[in-house]
Amino acid sequence: MKSPVTARLRADGRIEVLTAMTDMGQGCAAVFPQIARAAGGLGEDDVVFAEPDTGDVPDSGPTVASRTTMIVGNLIARTVAELRDSILDPIVGEGLSVSDGWIVGPAGPVEPFRDAARRHFETAGPLEITHRHEPPEWQTFDESTYQGAAYPTYAWGADVVEVEVDPDTLAARPVAATAVCEVGRAIHPTLCKGQIEGGTLQALGWALLEEVKLQDGRYLNDRLATYIIPTIKDSPRIDVHLLERAWKGGPFGAKGVGELPMDGGAPATAQAVENATGIPVEEIPATPEKLLLASSSPVGAALCGRAGWGGGANGKNAASEKTGRPHRAAPTENEVLP
Amino acid sequence: MIAAVRPRSLDEAVRHLGEDPALVPTAGCTDLMVRGPEALHRMDRVIDLLGVPELRGIREVEGGIEIGSTTSFSEIRRSAAVRAAFPILAEAATMVGGWQIQNRATLGGNMANASPAGDSLPVLLALDAVVVVAGAQGLREIPYADFHIGYRRTALRPGEIVARVRLPYLPAGAFQAFRKVGTREAQAISKVVVALAGRIEEGRIAELRLAAGSVAAMPVRLRAAEEAVRGQAPGPETADLAGREAAREVTPIDDVRSTADYRRFALERVVRRMVMGIAG
Amino acid sequence: MERLLDVLREGLGLTGTKEGCGEGECGACTVLIDGEPTLSCLVPLFQCEGRRIETVEGIAAGPARDFLERFVATGGVQCGACTPGIVITAWALLQRNPAPSREEAREALAGNLCRCTGICGEPDR
Incomplete structure (x- = not known):
């Protein structure tokens, strides 16, 4: 995946960046301009981003696997810096640089970069640079055997989750979560932490609530009334700690962070539920219904027999009591929507 | 296009219902509007009870309190009278959807919709509520224990609506x-x-x-x-x-x-x- | 049955109010009706006669401006689909209770689902 990014000089002296990345929550609408300005030494109004209309912009790849900030962000930094240098090169002068939108020489600010850029457009015409992602040499992946290194680096994380389990209902509630994420460098720390909080909450939902139920290949819970995701009241306090250790392959050292918080939260939650109840949690979501079933399995009964999860007040196993009525597995429309 | 009848008094409401028992009574619409386009399409006429003053509000009466059928769960959870005498009803009201739903959903709607999962309904059973029903023949009372008669079926006759619910005070120390x-x-x-x-x-x-x-x-x-x-x-x-x-x-x-x-x-x-x- | 939501979005072009689920679960379509947070996907138009409807455009243009700037500055926004509904509900809460506790804020916002950002953090701000 080459993820091309284009930077183009406009007649008004602004640099326009074209990528297909759409901000659907990953934060690129904030982070990309930050990267472009910092890489080019440009001012607030010197860079514009084209609408990600695929008729106009190059295909920068999907929002997956550290693609947005790390790969495309890096290409933006490179492309903008190179375009800036192309504009700067014809200007005669020693030791010129660009900082906060100004061309700066040994004696101090020379002129706004945008003025020089506009002049360049008038004299030399349109200017456009495109860069494509090339994996580092040491990163080899064989497309025919699917062997090798698919990713140049990984972000790392650790999660701690504390739950309370209601002994009457077997409903587990997360009361605290801590996520420690090594992200290379946080370009926008508030958004980065927001990514991790949101991802952690989603991981908790996955661990305890979110179950895709299928019958005969069809979804039984295909909407928000029946596919249950956490509300704010289901959300514990989430403490996020960023560890920053710049990675040379990312823009200003940044790695991707979007998927990372989904990795550890659910296993941590499952372990916490097991630790609290003694019931073996072998699949998620660890719904009360599944915990009840697991507690009455031979292993579960042996492990948690003394706690008596599976038994009723009389010590009988409630889970194995049958109702005497045929079970109806398929919900009627009315049952879905009382 | 659904025609909505919007009566301004209980008399007017029961007259409409008497003339046309196919009218679908509605108030907060939180159950009605989620039935999907097809069901809504089949429903050609509704009667909006929100504008009927006799059906709204909470008042103390001899021996208990009465709650009008179009009283919202927000009004119920905020009511000092309900919270003092029947805290479990106030508590149930806080469990009906979120704030936005509680602002619209009504006690009478919860009863008449008659879902087996309705949050307020076991409370009304435990509190031995009495349902005051309005129809073309006037008012009649149904013990709440007799109100639900089957899956989504109630003792309401065609053309009848829930006017209010009476909750008798519990004895001291209950x-x-x-x-x-x-x-x-x-x-x-x-x-x-x-x-x-x-x-x-x-x-x-x-x-x-x-x-x-x-x-x-x-x-x-x-x-x-x-x-x-x-x-x-x-x-x-x-x-x-x-x-x-x-x-x-x-x-x-x-x-x-x-x-x-x-x-x-x-x-x-x-x-x-x-x-x-x-x-x- | 014509929904308030459609009249706002299609009829009046007020697209700040979002349709999330269309079945009263997500809170994205929350507007104020006579000051009360209400799901516009569940309100038939015929019940709006004579009522004061406020959308996110209305409060953003007026009294909620400062609140919105704080909301954005503290990172209470990510993809934006749920944001207008959360803004309306949080604003309505602050009208009633200028200094809500964390628990009160969670209670008020329980009807606004958010998938991507840290809704858990918002009541702190």
Whole structure:
């Protein structure tokens, strides 16, 4: 995946960046301009981003696997810096640089970069640079055997989750979560932490609530009334700690962070539920219904027999009591929507 | 296009309903509007009861309080009179959807919609409510215990609507309790919902009304459990007995939200816990 | 049955109000009706006669401007689909209770689902 990014000089002296990345929550609408300005030494109004209309912009790849900030962000930094240098090169002068939108020489600010850029457009015409992602040499992946290194680096994380389990209902509630994420460098720390909080909450939902139920290949819970995701009241306090250790392959050292918080939260939650109840949690979501079933399995009964999860007040196993009525597995429309 | 009849008085409302029993009564519309385009399309005429002043509000009457059928759950949870006399109804009102739903959804709507999972319905059963029904013939009263007669079926006759609900005050020293087991902490449809009220005399349970939702085709009184513990001293054995009887007498089903086994399990334990609470 | 939501979005072009689920679960379509947070996907138009409807455009243009700037500055926004509904509900809460506790804020916002950002953090701000 080459993820091309284009930077183009406009007649008004602004640099326009074209990528297909759409901000659907990953934060690129904030982070990309930050990267472009910092890489080019440009001012607030010197860079514009084209609408990600695929008729106009190059295909920068999907929002997956550290693609947005790390790969495309890096290409933006490179492309903008190179375009800036192309504009700067014809200007005669020693030791010129660009900082906060100004061309700066040994004696101090020379002129706004945008003025020089506009002049360049008038004299030399349109200017456009495109860069494509090339994996580092040491990163080899064989497309025919699917062997090798698919990713140049990984972000790392650790999660701690504390739950309370209601002994009457077997409903587990997360009361605290801590996520420690090594992200290379946080370009926008508030958004980065927001990514991790949101991802952690989603991981908790996955661990305890979110179950895709299928019958005969069809979804039984295909909407928000029946596919249950956490509300704010289901959300514990989430403490996020960023560890920053710049990675040379990312823009200003940044790695991707979007998927990372989904990795550890659910296993941590499952372990916490097991630790609290003694019931073996072998699949998620660890719904009360599944915990009840697991507690009455031979292993579960042996492990948690003394706690008596599976038994009723009389010590009988409630889970194995049958109702005497045929079970109806398929919900009627009315049952879905009382 | 649905035509809406918008009466301004109870007389006008029952006259319309008398002339055209096919009119669909509606108020907060939170159950109506989620039925989907097809169902809404089939419904050609609705009667909007929100503009009928006689159906709205909470007032204290001789021996109890009356709640108009189009009173919202927000009004119920904020009502000082409800909170003082029937805190379990105020508590149930906080469990009906989120704030936005509580602002629109009404007590009468919850009753007439008659979902087996309606959060407020076991509370009305436990509090021995009386339903005042309005129709072309005037008003009549139905004990709430007789109001639900089957899956989504009520004792309302064609052309009748719920006008208000009367809740008789509990005697001094009476106990009441409510518990909802949902799929999540808020905005959840019940897997099991339980309410109870009663009183103790000379250290024994003199009276207990125990009711549950989502464990049968309609909200039900758990009469076997009530019967089993009447005259018993509160305590662990009585609580065990109540839970066991409750689990035995219900007929839950498997559906998209839970399983019959789990509902029975949770009901038994929740009833046991709540009956234990009587002793405290 | 014509929904308030459609009249706002299609009829009046007020697209700040979002349709999330269309069945009263997500809170994205929350507007104020006579000051009360209400799901516009569940309100038939015929019940709006004579009522004061406020959308996110209305409060953003007026009294909620400072609140919105704080909301954005503290990172209470990510993909934006749920944001207008959360803004309306949070604003309505602050009208009633200028200093809500964390618990009160969680209670008020329980009807606004958010998938991507840290809704858990918002009541702190």
